[in-house]
Amino acid sequence: MVYSIAYYFFQDMTTAEEIAQEVFLQLYPSRPMPQTRAHLKRWLRRTATHRSIDILRRRGRRLEVQMDVLPEIPVGHHEHDPLLNQRLGRMVGSLSENQRAVIILRYGEDLDVREIGDILEMPAPTVWSHLRRGLAMLRDKFSACVTEEEHERVRTESS
Amino acid sequence: MNEFEQNLREALARRRPPARFADRVVERMRFVRRSRLGWAGNWVAAVAVVAILAGGIWIDTNQIRRVRGERAKDEVLLAFRITGVTLRNVREQVQQIRSQPD
Numbered sequence: 022m023v024y025s026i027a028y029y030f031f032q033d034m035t036t037a038e039e040i041a042q043e044v045f046l047q048l049y050p051s052r053p054m055p056q057t058r059a060h061l062k063r064w065l066r067r068t069a070t071h072r073s074i075d076i077l078r079r080r081g082r083r084l085e086v087q088m089d090v091l092p093e094i095p096v097g098h099h100e101h102d103p104l105l106n107q108r109l110g111r112m113v114g115s116l117s118e119n120q121r122a123v124i125i126l127r128y129g130e131d132l133d134v135r136e137i138g139d140i141l142e143m144p145a146p147t148v149w150s151h152l153r154r155g156l157a158m159l160r161d162k163f164s165a166c167v168t169e170e171e172h173e174r175v176r177t178e179s180s
Numbered sequence: 181m182n183e184f185e186q187n188l189r190e191a192l193a194r195r196r197p198p199a200r201f202a203d204r205v206v207e208r209m210r211f212v213r214r215s216r217l218g219w220a221g222n223w224v225a226a227v228a229v230v231a232i233l234a235g236g237i238w239i240d241t242n243q244i245r246r247v248r249g250e251r252a253k254d255e256v257l258l259a260f261r262i263t264g265v266t267l268r269n270v271r272e273q274v275q276q277i278r279s280q281p282d
Binding site: 029041045105113 | 184185187188189190191192193194195196197198201204205208209
């Protein structure tokens with residue numbers, strides 16, 4: 022969970038592991054141990070998310086979506102396509118820090134708006150706003166990506 | 181949830197950390213916390229971390245008390261594959277490099 026949140030924030034295994042280690046180091050021994058599973062989950066998600074946002078702000082840049090790094094996606098076969106999903110996951114890394122956090126917590130951790138607002142210390146309307154904008158951006162990028170590949174396929178077949 | 185959101189959910193499915201991640205966490209904990217916690221506290225913390233990482237983020241405080249009471253320190257030692265020596269060598273080398281004049 023902790024590693025997963027950090028990984029989708031940065032799309033980088035090394036950074037994700039560094040953040041995950043720091044989160045677990047914070048857990049002991051300076052604070053009382055969470056007594057319930059729910060408390061611990063909440064604390065871990067909250068700490069991992071805030072730590073990821075802090076590092077992202079410190080780096081002062083967004084992850085560039087390098088489309089040519091990923092393998093070609095077969096056109097016309099999008100349902101449950103792992104390559105497509107891999108590309109979609111990388112597109113999340115191009116969102117703003119708040120949109121990225123909301124999207125990851127909503128679809129990666131399956132949290133509702135209230136729970137996301139609690140973790141990010143945002144009111145629900147703000148969470149909804151980030152969610153809508155993040156989804157709209159992802160849909161646009163995704164559509165552009167698929168459309169470009171379809172055009173390429175048509176060009177290839179007709180030549 | 182529509183199809184795009186379902187794809188997004190699959191794209192953001194939980195990822196497992198790299199191999200021996202728990203080992204590296206525990207090793208780092210030992211290195212950083214030993215002076216503050218003392219020996220006994222370290223092992224309680226280490227067992228708790230293993231319980232979290234192996235069990236997927238759940239911790240049983242009763243289990244920790246049982247482990248402590250049952251002197252499970254040796255069992256925990258066997259369960260860990262700690263690369264303490266390698267880590268120390270790397271740190272020594274880095275410190276040597278940093279201490280060299282430019």
